[in-house]
Amino acid sequence: MSARAGVVYLVGAGPGDPGLMTARSLELIAAADVVFYDRLIPPGALDGARAEAELVYVGKQPGVPSVPQEEIGERLIEAAQAGKSVVRLKGGDPFVFGRGGEEGEALRAAGVEFEVVPGITAGVAATAYAGVPVTHRDDASAVAFVTGHEDPDKDETALDWEALAAFPGTLVFYMGVKRLEHNANALIAAGRDPEQPAAAIERGTMGGQRTVTATLRTIHEAVALAAVKAPALIVIGPVVERRDQLAWLERRPLHGKKVIVTRARAQASGLAKRLRGLGAEVVELPAIRIEPRLDAPAVREMGAAVGVYELICLTSPNGVRLLFEAMAAAGLDARALAGVSVAAIGPGTARVLAERGVLADVVPERFVAEGLIEALGDFELQGQRVLVARAAEARDVLPDWLRDRGALVDVVSLYETVREQPSEEAIAAAQDADYVTFTSSSTVTNLTEALGERFPRAARVVSIGPATTETAAAAGLEVDVEAERHDVDGLVQALLDDAS
Ligand code: SAH
Numbered sequence: 441m442s443a444r445a446g447v448v449y450l451v452g453a454g455p456g457d458p459g460l461m462t463a464r465s466l467e468l469i470a471a472a473d474v475v476f477y478d479r480l481i482p483p484g485a486l487d488g489a490r491a492e493a494e495l496v497y498v499g500k501q502p503g504v505p506s507v508p509q510e511e512i513g514e515r516l517i518e519a520a521q522a523g524k525s526v527v528r529l530k531g532g533d534p535f536v537f538g539r540g541g542e543e544g545e546a547l548r549a550a551g552v553e554f555e556v557v558p559g560i561t562a563g564v565a566a567t568a569y570a571g572v573p574v575t576h577r578d579d580a581s582a583v584a585f586v587t588g589h590e591d592p593d594k595d596e597t598a599l600d601w602e603a604l605a606a607f608p609g610t611l612v613f614y615m616g617v618k619r620l621e622h623n624a625n626a627l628i629a630a631g632r633d634p635e636q637p638a639a640a641i642e643r644g645t646m647g648g649q650r651t652v653t654a655t656l657r658t659i660h661e662a663v664a665l666a667a668v669k670a671p672a673l674i675v676i677g678p679v680v681e682r683r684d685q686l687a688w689l690e691r692r693p694l695h696g697k698k699v700i701v702t703r704a705r706a707q708a709s710g711l712a713k714r715l716r717g718l719g720a721e722v723v724e725l726p727a728i729r730i731e732p733r734l735d736a737p738a739v740r741e742m743g744a745a746v747g748v749y750e751l752i753c754l755t756s757p758n759g760v761r762l763l764f765e766a767m768a769a770a771g772l773d774a775r776a777l778a779g780v781s782v783a784a785i786g787p788g789t790a791r792v793l794a795e796r797g798v799l800a801d802v803v804p805e806r807f808v809a810e811g812l813i814e815a816l817g818d819f820e821l822q823g824q825r826v827l828v829a830r831a832a833e834a835r836d837v838l839p840d841w842l843r844d845r846g847a848l849v850d851v852v853s854l855y856e857t858v859r860e861q862p863s864e865e866a867i868a869a870a871q872d873a874d875y876v877t878f879t880s881s882s883t884v885t886n887l888t889e890a891l892g893e894r895f896p897r898a899a900r901v902v903s904i905g906p907a908t909t910e911t912a913a914a915a916g917l918e919v920d921v922e923a924e925r926h927d928v929d930g931l932v933q934a935l936l937d938d939a940s
Contacts, residue, residue: 448520450556451559452561453529456644458482469489477497477498477528516528516547533558534557562614566649570644571689572683575609583610586613589619606630612676634657636678639654642669659676693718698873699720702877714932742827743770749825750825751825753838754829757791823846826849828852832856873899885915902922903923904930905922905923909922
């Protein structure tokens with residue numbers, strides 16, 4: 441069952457690797473009317489949200505005034521009481537140092553129904569990605585999750601250092617970088633062996649994950665020397681040494697390489713996923729954004745009248761999503777398409793259709809308008825009513841051809857793609873990139889225009905093929921690597937060859 445109106449979902453988004461989000465979390469994000477999200481959620485976590493969903497940032501940032509906790513609770517209650525389905529998305533697990541308990545209590549007090557969706561907590565995920573088993577038959581029969589940063593409003597420390605020093609197992613400190621020296625000394629003073637192995641794991645499970653190891657006595661120096669920053673975990677116990685045998689992420693071919701990928705929000709980023717799988721740190725710079733036109737009269741009319749067409753042509757996954765939204769607005773569902781033939785431009789579009797219970801009748805081999813035209817060659821089009829539902833700025837190749845064949849064609853623009861300025865944070869993260877990848881001429885144009893002077897000049901430029909290379913050259917970029925095969929596989933291979 442997906443998201444219900446008037447319910448708040450307290451959802452864990454996992455430690456940072458998008459692949460570690462649960463199926464339930466993705467399902468809820470895709471259905472929610474509103475998502476209130478924190479800073480430490482995985483890149484692209486909100487990509488699956490509906491185009492009209494309200495996405496509200498309520499995270500805390502060091503040194504910046506943040507939305508107070510009580511206000512977050514109030515806003516959750518308000519949204520639920522307004523009849524919306526609400527996702528409250530947090531890093532890791534909502535109940536592990538995530539204040540999910542407090543939010544649940546506030547919701548209960550207000551009589552608002554909620555559901556808790558656990559997430560993979562950093563304490564087990566960052567450690568696993570660093571090759572540190574938090575328990576081990578020989579080394580640790582217990583593990584403790586400890587906060588290294590007490591609530592500053594508390595007068596007295598709640599941590600019992602004697603008990604923690606005597607704890608017979610692995611200690612994992614969350615939020616433990618700032619007070620590391622103090623905490624390590626407190627443990628030693630309370631009797632923990634200063635020679636016990638210790639590690640700091642920075643940005644665990646994310647591209648750019650780093651692990652620094654030392655002993656309990658020296659870990660604060662090692663952390664200062666390596667300039668380890670939050671988010672990071674501190675792990676103390678003999679299991680840290682198992683890393684010598686069990687580290688695996690650092691062995692991947694693109695580990696330590698930062699790669700820029702240009703993408704539109706809500707566009708499945710297969711390239712980013714592939715690069716992450718090879719160990720790269722991926723910076724996704726959105727340079728375009730989809731702007732739905734669900735309120736346009738033509739779109740409303742279309743939503744109510746899909747059943748009158750003999751053939752509907754869909755040219756993107758976004759087009760399918762918005763077509764169904766427009767139908768839903770008219771009180772219709774997939775049954776309204778009974779008896780209508782449906783053509784999808786490619787497998788991505790066909791997949792989104794299939795998720796909505798419609799198997800495309802036509803999917804061409806080449807995923808461009810010309811490919812769809814070839815695939816429609818056998819269709820009787822004379823006098824048939826055909827709907828082309830697509831982006832506002834699409835080419836007219838397909839509608840023109842359909843009209844030439846005698847079809848009565850309606851072209852409806854479901855959305856526009858508009859330039860989007862990447863966030864300052866993303867631009868800053870891109871500055872020391874090792875590679876920038878271009879998968880089409882439009883990614884070159886969008887990214888160079890969006891970054892302007894702040895295009896990372898030191899990064900090596902990887903192009904998918906000659907047309908893209910030409911556009912890059914015209915934009916004043918020197919292409920260092922051009923793929924031999926002009927698809928995502930070819931681009932990844934070219935990058936791997938260059939990096940090795
Ligand atoms: N609810 C979260 C924890 C929030 S507290 C969870 O279950 O994981 C924030 C702290 O979690 C950070 O200061 C850091 O200590 C830890 N943390 C979160 N994500 C991390 C990551 N990817 N790598 C290392 N530590 C992380």
